[in-house]
Amino acid sequence: MTRGTVDRPLLAVLRGERRDPPPVWLMRQAGRYLPEYRALRAEKGGFLELVHDSAAAAEVTLQPIRRFGFDGAILFSDILVIPHALGQELTFEAGEGPRLAPPLVDTSLAALKAVPGRLEPVYETVRRVAAALPPQTTFLGFAGSPWTVATYMVAGQGSKEQAEARRYAYRDPAGFGAIIDAIADATVDYLSGQIDAGVDAVQLFDSWSGSLAPREFERWVIAPTARIVERLRALHPDTPIIGFPKGAGAKLPAYAAETRVSAIGLDExxxxxxxxxxxxxxxxxxxxxxxxxxxxxxxxxxxxVAAIRWAFPARPHVFNLGHGILPDASIAHVERLLDLVRS
Structure with missing residues (x-):
């Protein structure tokens, strides 16, 4: 599915064209800092219920576009829909975050029974948003990168320093590699499905990549990301892929060169x-x-804002946060940010 040939500044930059002022969107721009999101969340109940309600998830995706006119809309979903589709049960506990059962530290990957139909509501959300977006707005899909998703699958929840997954990877690299491969395969299919349904570009979130030693970073972040990029690009050669390896630091140049992502996200x-x-x-x-x-x-x-704008005098640049917008962000400050970037 395509949305025509109208100029989309964000998409142009992701394809290598510099624009002044730079296009802007914010990670987690659809979320708890918006009163319209809080009202819809209260009406629908839990977070996962909201993700699985395609009409509601599309509405959440569109809310910040209506309010702020960002250059990009980011699909409202969650990185843990992939382990859910691979057969783990997914719940969100108030105040404690997501839970996956059974955790793979206690259960073999082979014991899981894949349920790919669990991703169908996400594709329907994409179709609804693509039909409703302003033509100049770039639509971004996303998935978690294999390492970050694996940390949740192994521990069954978010964990301090991702210790369970790191121990597993050292103790049984073949077994851990099988988990990484399963996530990578599912991610290619998932992102391809999002592109077929109407997104213009995709982002790979590796939120916990900074917890790995250099050799492990090469093995569990760079290598599987490179495989995903290669396979996805063979299927959709014109779709930009943003890599966001949070915490990579000095390993960023190697990540950029070896994964061959179309664009790279920088954390703060x-x-x-x-x-x-x-x-x-x-x-x-x-x-x-x-x-x-x-x-x-x-x-x-x-x-x-000025320091970031001056740092990239000639490079194609998308203005964004270094991570997700926080729930206590002021709407007035977001409006001021847009004024500063676009002036």
């Missing part, structure tokens, strides 16, 4: 001047305002 700990010097020339970058600078507002926000 990365010096943007350094990134502009060391990353491949002309590779589009995304980021990397500290979410707490957005919370602070005022002069702190103004100076941080």
């Amino acid at each position: 700990t990365v010096d943007p001047d350094w990134a502009d010097r060391v990353l491949p020339q002309h590779l589009p970058v995304q980021g990397n305002l500290d979410p707490l600078a957005l919370i602070a507002g005022g002069r702190a926000l103004e100076e941080a």
Whole structure:
């Protein structure tokens, strides 16, 4: 499915074209800081119920576009729909986050029975959003990268320093590799399905990549991401792929060169001047305002935005946060951010 040939500034930048001012969207821009989201969440009940209600998930995806006019809409879903489709049971407990059962630290991958139909509501959400978006708005799909998704599948929940998954990978690299391969295979199919349903570009979130030692980073972050990019690009050669390896730090140049992602997301700990010097020339970058600078507002926000804008004098750049927008973000500060970026 395509949405025509109208100019989309964000999509143009992801394909290597510089735009001034840069296009802007914010990670987690559809979420708890918006009163319209909180009202819909209260009506629908739990988070997973909202994700599985395609009409409601489409509405959540569209809410920040209506309010702010961002250049990109990000699909409202969750990275853990993949383990759910691979056969783990997924629940969200209030105040405690997601739970997956059975955790693979106690159960073999072979014991799971895949339920790919669990992804159908996501594809329907994509179709609904694609039909409703303003033509100039780029529609972004996403998935979690294999390492980050595996950390939840192994431990059954978010875990401090991802210790369970790291131990598993050292103790049984073949067994852990099988988990990574299963996630990668499912991710290619999942992202391909999103593209077929109407997204313009996709992002791979590796939120926990910074917890790995260099050799492990190469094995469990770079290598599987490179396989996903290669396979997805063979299926959809014109669809940009953003890689976001949070916490990668000095390993960013290797990640960019070896995964061959179309664009790379920078978290807030990365010096943007350094990134502009060391990353491949002309590779589009995304980021990397500290979410707490957005919370602070005022002069702190103004100076941080200016520093990022000046750091990329010639490189294609998508303005974004270095991670997700926080629930206590001020709508007035988001409006001010847009004024600063676009002025």
